[in-house]
Amino acid sequence: MTLDAVLDRIDSDLDAALERLFTLLRIPSISTDPAYNDACQSAADWLVADLASLGVEAEARPTPGHPMVVGHVGEGAPHLLFYGHYDVQPVDPLELWDRDPFDPAIEDSAHGKLIRGRGTADDKGQLMTFVEACRAWKAVHGTWPCKITFLFEGEEESGSPSLVPFLEANKDELSAPDLALICDTSMFNRETPAITTMLRGLLGEEVIITGADRDLHSGYYGGAAINPIRVLSRIIASLHDDTGRITVPGFYDGVHETPEAIKNQWKTLGFEARDFLGAVGLSELAGEEGRTALEQVWARPTCEVNGITGGYTGDGFKTVLPAQASAKISFRLVGEQDPFAIRESFRKMVTDMLPPDCSVEFKDHGAGPASVMSTENPAFEAARSALSDEWPNEAAFLGGGGSIPIAGHFKEILGLDSMLIGFGLDDDALHAPNEKYDLASFHKGARSWARVLAAVTR
Amino acid sequence: MTLDAVLDRIDSDLDAALERLFTLLRIPSISTDPAYNDACQSAADWLVADLASLGVEAEARPTPGHPMVVGHVGEGAPHLLFYGHYDVQPVDPLELWDRDPFDPAIEDSAHGKLIRGRGTADDKGQLMTFVEACRAWKAVHGTWPCKITFLFEGEEESGSPSLVPFLEANKDELSAPDLALICDTSMFNRETPAITTMLRGLLGEEVIITGADRDLHSGYYGGAAINPIRVLSRIIASLHDDTGRITVPGFYDGVHETPEAIKNQWKTLGFEARDFLGAVGLSELAGEEGRTALEQVWARPTCEVNGITGGYTGDGFKTVLPAQASAKISFRLVGEQDPFAIRESFRKMVTDMLPPDCSVEFKDHGAGPASVMSTENPAFEAARSALSDEWPNEAAFLGGGGSIPIAGHFKEILGLDSMLIGFGLDDDALHAPNEKYDLASFHKGARSWARVLAAVTR
Numbered sequence: 055m056t057l058d059a060v061l062d063r064i065d066s067d068l069d070a071a072l073e074r075l076f077t078l079l080r081i082p083s084i085s086t087d088p089a090y091n092d093a094c095q096s097a098a099d100w101l102v103a104d105l106a107s108l109g110v111e112a113e114a115r116p117t118p119g120h121p122m123v124v125g126h127v128g129e130g131a132p133h134l135l136f137y138g139h140y141d142v143q144p145v146d147p148l149e150l151w152d153r154d155p156f157d158p159a160i161e162d163s164a165h166g167k168l169i170r171g172r173g174t175a176d177d178k179g180q181l182m183t184f185v186e187a188c189r190a191w192k193a194v195h196g197t198w199p200c201k202i203t204f205l206f207e208g209e210e211e212s213g214s215p216s217l218v219p220f221l222e223a224n225k226d227e228l229s230a231p232d233l234a235l236i237c238d239t240s241m242f243n244r245e246t247p248a249i250t251t252m253l254r255g256l257l258g259e260e261v262i263i264t265g266a267d268r269d270l271h272s273g274y275y276g277g278a279a280i281n282p283i284r285v286l287s288r289i290i291a292s293l294h295d296d297t298g299r300i301t302v303p304g305f306y307d308g309v310h311e312t313p314e315a316i317k318n319q320w321k322t323l324g325f326e327a328r329d330f331l332g333a334v335g336l337s338e339l340a341g342e343e344g345r346t347a348l349e350q351v352w353a354r355p356t357c358e359v360n361g362i363t364g365g366y367t368g369d370g371f372k373t374v375l376p377a378q379a380s381a382k383i384s385f386r387l388v389g390e391q392d393p394f395a396i397r398e399s400f401r402k403m404v405t406d407m408l409p410p411d412c413s414v415e416f417k418d419h420g421a422g423p424a425s426v427m428s429t430e431n432p433a434f435e436a437a438r439s440a441l442s443d444e445w446p447n448e449a450a451f452l453g454g455g456g457s458i459p460i461a462g463h464f465k466e467i468l469g470l471d472s473m474l475i476g477f478g479l480d481d482d483a484l485h486a487p488n489e490k491y492d493l494a495s496f497h498k499g500a501r502s503w504a505r506v507l508a509a510v511t512r
Numbered sequence: 513m514t515l516d517a518v519l520d521r522i523d524s525d526l527d528a529a530l531e532r533l534f535t536l537l538r539i540p541s542i543s544t545d546p547a548y549n550d551a552c553q554s555a556a557d558w559l560v561a562d563l564a565s566l567g568v569e570a571e572a573r574p575t576p577g578h579p580m581v582v583g584h585v586g587e588g589a590p591h592l593l594f595y596g597h598y599d600v601q602p603v604d605p606l607e608l609w610d611r612d613p614f615d616p617a618i619e620d621s622a623h624g625k626l627i628r629g630r631g632t633a634d635d636k637g638q639l640m641t642f643v644e645a646c647r648a649w650k651a652v653h654g655t656w657p658c659k660i661t662f663l664f665e666g667e668e669e670s671g672s673p674s675l676v677p678f679l680e681a682n683k684d685e686l687s688a689p690d691l692a693l694i695c696d697t698s699m700f701n702r703e704t705p706a707i708t709t710m711l712r713g714l715l716g717e718e719v720i721i722t723g724a725d726r727d728l729h730s731g732y733y734g735g736a737a738i739n740p741i742r743v744l745s746r747i748i749a750s751l752h753d754d755t756g757r758i759t760v761p762g763f764y765d766g767v768h769e770t771p772e773a774i775k776n777q778w779k780t781l782g783f784e785a786r787d788f789l790g791a792v793g794l795s796e797l798a799g800e801e802g803r804t805a806l807e808q809v810w811a812r813p814t815c816e817v818n819g820i821t822g823g824y825t826g827d828g829f830k831t832v833l834p835a836q837a838s839a840k841i842s843f844r845l846v847g848e849q850d851p852f853a854i855r856e857s858f859r860k861m862v863t864d865m866l867p868p869d870c871s872v873e874f875k876d877h878g879a880g881p882a883s884v885m886s887t888e889n890p891a892f893e894a895a896r897s898a899l900s901d902e903w904p905n906e907a908a909f910l911g912g913g914g915s916i917p918i919a920g921h922f923k924e925i926l927g928l929d930s931m932l933i934g935f936g937l938d939d940d941a942l943h944a945p946n947e948k949y950d951l952a953s954f955h956k957g958a959r960s961w962a963r964v965l966a967a968v969t970r
Contacts, residue, residue, distance in 0.1 A: 085828075086826070086827060086828030086829065086830065087826065087827060087828065088827070143830060144824070144826060144828075144830060146824075146826065150726075211830075212828045212829065213828070213829055240732075254731065256731075256831070258829045258831070260829070265794065266792040266793050266794050267792055267793030268608075268792055268793075268941065268944050268945070269943065269944040269945065270792060270943075270944065271942040271943045271944070272814075272816045272818060272842060272844070273712065273714075273844065273912075274698075274809065274938060274942065275792070275809065276809070276814045276816045276842075276844055277799040277800070277808040277809050277812055277813075277814035277816075277844065278785070278788070278789070278797050278798065278799045278805050278808040278809050279789065279792065279794055279798055280794065280796075280798040281798070281816055281817060283748070283817040283819075283820050283839075284748060284749075284751075284752070284816075284817055286745075287744075287745040287746075287748035287749045287817070287820075288745075288748075288749045290741070290742060290745035290746075290749075291742075291745045291746045291748075291749035291750075292749075293742075294742070327736070330736070331736070331737065331869075334724040334725055334726055334728060334733070334737065335724050335725030335726075335869075336723065336724050336737055336738065336869045337868065337869055338738075338868040338869055339736050340736065340737055340738035340739070340867065340868075340869070341735040341736045342735070347736050350735040350736040351732065351733065351734070351735050351736050354735055355735075356730075356734045356735035358730045358734045358735075358739055358742075358831075358833055359739060359741040359742055359745070359822075359823065360730060360823050360824055360829070360830060360831055360832050360833070360834070361741075361822065361823035361824040361825045361830065361832070361834070362741050362745075362820055362821065362822050362823060362825070362837065363820065363821050363822075363825040364817075364819065364820050364821075365817065365818050365819035365820060365840070366602070366604075366818055366819040366840060367819045367820070367821040367840075368544070368545065368602060368604065369544060369545060369546070370543075370544030370545065370602075370670050370671070370877070371544065371670065371671055371716045371718070371818070371840055371842070371877035371878070372544065372601060372602060372669075372818060372819065372840075372943060373714070373716070373816075373818055373842050373943065374818050374819070374943050374944065375816055375818070376818070376819070379820065381741075382823070382824060382825075382829055382830075384730060384734075384829070384831050386730070386731065386734055386735065409798065410795065410796040410798075411789075411793075411794045411795055411796055411798070419828070419829035420829070454731070480732060483726065484729040484732070485727065485728075485729045485830060485831065485832050486726050486727040486728065486729070486832070487726070487727065
């Protein structure tokens with residue numbers, strides 16, 4: 055049976071596959087920081103060259119930001135579009151890393167070997183599971199399983215500013231596929247693979263509050279002049295009520311209760327809030343009262359402060375009364391919440407809270423609605439069965455707390471359904487120091503894609 | 513008359529005096545940042561050499577932090593101790609400076625010439641007004657007006673950690689003088705010199721709140737895990753009530769109402785809150801309701817946030833749920849408020865507000881009580897008269913919003929009264945970008961000290 059031959063090929067080629075992955079991981083493609091623009095271009099170029107070596111007609115197409123890698127290859131139905139992203143998160147605080155984030159290595163852990171480094175799990179390691187499955191398929195068969203379009207983005211970690219214009223400008227070309235495969239999600243746990251069918255949306259806002267026209271000496275002006283840090287703190291403190299509900303007017307419009315059937319399915323997953331929180335040193339759910347942990351992270355909207363700064367933040371002390379303070383605030387959205395209506399309501403709420411002499415500037419860091427996948431497409435059940443063959447437990451359909459706006463954009467702009475399959479784990483330290491990807495995620499991930507390709511083209 | 517000869521000498525030596533000041537200003541003696549330790553030592557050494565050139569027995573004495581410059585010279589009563597500090601504030605945000613902070617220059621302004629650079633007003637320029645007065649006196653008379661002890665500190669901008677131990681260890685030597693002269697305060701305005709007779713105390717605290725044991729992805733944990741920025745914002749928002757009063761339990765113990773007589777004297781100063789605030793782009797008093805501007809900045813205690821940081825604060829956006837957030841918070845104290853009791857009450861209040869899974873660490877950034885000078889010493893009236901001879905308006909006794917804990921330490925440890933005379937102005941941009949010192953402050957400041965020396969030794 056040729057699937058077995060493909061799986062054997064993946065096994066025997068593992069060392070070489072890791073070498074390729076490490077080469078990609080060494081490129082510091084931090085998309086949000088202009089200092090790494092050249093690295094983003096290099097990562098795109100490397101992917102183009104790797105795809106070309108497999109016979110894919112690939113190119114790095116320029117955008118106003120970082121390039122889009124687009125490739126086409128193969129023949130036959132279904133026509134699949136595979137999406138991943140080659141950019142990574144910033145690495146600060148660098149001092150909390152145990153090794154250079156861009157010098158990846160295999161390490162031993164209690165759960166077996168893992169790959170340590172920025173981008174291992176998010177998303178270079180995941181992206182390469184699909185490429186390696188294709189490489190093995192091509193090596194064994196000499197042909198491709200079906201027509202495949204590759205789309206690798208370089209701005210996923212910085213709000214994807216070029217994505218929508220690019221999809222719209224290339225709509226004819228990119229709407230041809232029948233189904234999108236997106237590899238940027240997690241398994242349910244080490245034994246249980248997953249297809250993510252609900253994803254929260256994301257609204258990112260930066261709020262910059264200005265008081266005096268310069269930094270003041272708190273001795274001379276303290277007590278008389280407005281302090282923007284205090285103003286900002288009051289605004290942040292008012293965004294939630296005492297039960298953890300968000301107070302932005304109209305925020306819950308379009309939020310639906312999770313159906314009992316889904317809640318019951320989630321109960322069977324054996325998810326323990328204690329373990330989920332305990333893994334990161336916490337013990338109590340801090341979200342909306344009366345909601346389970348899975349509801350809080352999969353099915354309920356949130357408002358978080360992702361960063362705050364103002365005044366003197368270096369060593370020692372400086373009695374400054376600062377002119378400015380700012381915060382980066384994000385909202386995770388569910389159901390039919392309208393990110394643009396919420397942005398408007400949030401900005402009005404903040405503006406209404408400003409005391410005299412304060413002004414506010416808002417910066418837009420992206421807005422995407424939640425996605426709920428249509429699991430009626432038979433490819434979903436075929437993929438679920440294929441994944442179940444590779445892993446100890448049967449694959450689950452589940453919700454995802456993170457936002458992958460691409461699935462919404464594929465649906466809206468290209469009319470394309472997405473199937474989200476990924477091999478990340480909750481302890482991968484995404485966006486944090488010491489990011490890692492289990493070696494099993496990488497190896498069995500590639501094997502999983504080979505099985506899925508076989509299943510959906512059968 | 514020999515005072516006129518001293519004043520003429522100061523006038524004719526002005527260019528050389530500026531050259532000396534510029535040499536001192538070019539040394540980046542930022543005491544709070546260990547990267548500038550060598551610069552602090554260099555500034556101390558330069559002062560020792562300059563004093564020695566005038567015949568002062570001076571030395572830079574080591575401390576666990578930056579050196580203390582101590583010098584003795586002259587004979588006769590009264591024995592004066594002159595205090596200034598040679599360290600300066602950090603310069604960030606550097607991009608807001610119109611020139612290199614450590615490359616001082618004379619610039620033209622609407623109010624005449626000024627000296628631009630870090631430390632011009634706080635405190636190197638002020639310190640050198642006294643040294644230049646002494647230099648001219650020595651040049652004209654060949655002798656000193658009286659016995660003078662110099663004490664120049666290098667840690668005033670970083671909480672003076674070595675000061676109290678140094679005063680205690682050198683109590684016999686430093687308690688010999690009859691009166692301390694401190695040059696680190698301002699005039700009332702460009703025409704009106706001042707002797708500051710009330711000074712607010714200062715308590716500096718850093719609050720570091722920790723939640724999870726690592727930074728989390730807000731998509732995976734947002735909605736379920738505690739966010740230390742939100743916790744910190746709630747704490748900061750709770751430190752004041754809606755009328756601007758501070759809510760720390762027991763905070764107002766020892767705060768006395770300003771006597772009507774003093775309030776009436778302040779009314780005659782023609783101080784306009786509109787001008788005071790308008791100078792920095794503000795229009796409304798933001799402090800305690802029902803208090804005048806001068807009460808708010810001279811006679812009432814405050815609580816300010818001087819800095820805050822947490823999560824991702826770089827360019828772009830990062831959907832991190834941070835493990836930690838911290839703030840630098842300072843309290844200005846008046847009357848008999850006890851900084852140590854307030855520190856304890858503040859820390860208890862913060863600790864009591866912590867939700868589950870959060871811990872707090874406090875860092876001590878200094879604590880000094882308020883000072884109220886005893887103006888019955890005839891030197892005060894003599895100095896007031898001498899200052900009035902130099903400037904257009906009569907000199908005023910007034911309060912000071914800033915904290916100069918040294919005056920309290922001189923009283924407590926050395927039993928020494930202090931007379932605070934300085935030539936700074938409200939628009940000097942202390943602790944801020946583009947710090948300056950009016951050339952008139954420097955020139956007429958030196959002339960003022962010559963007059964004060966003549967008056968108190970008459």
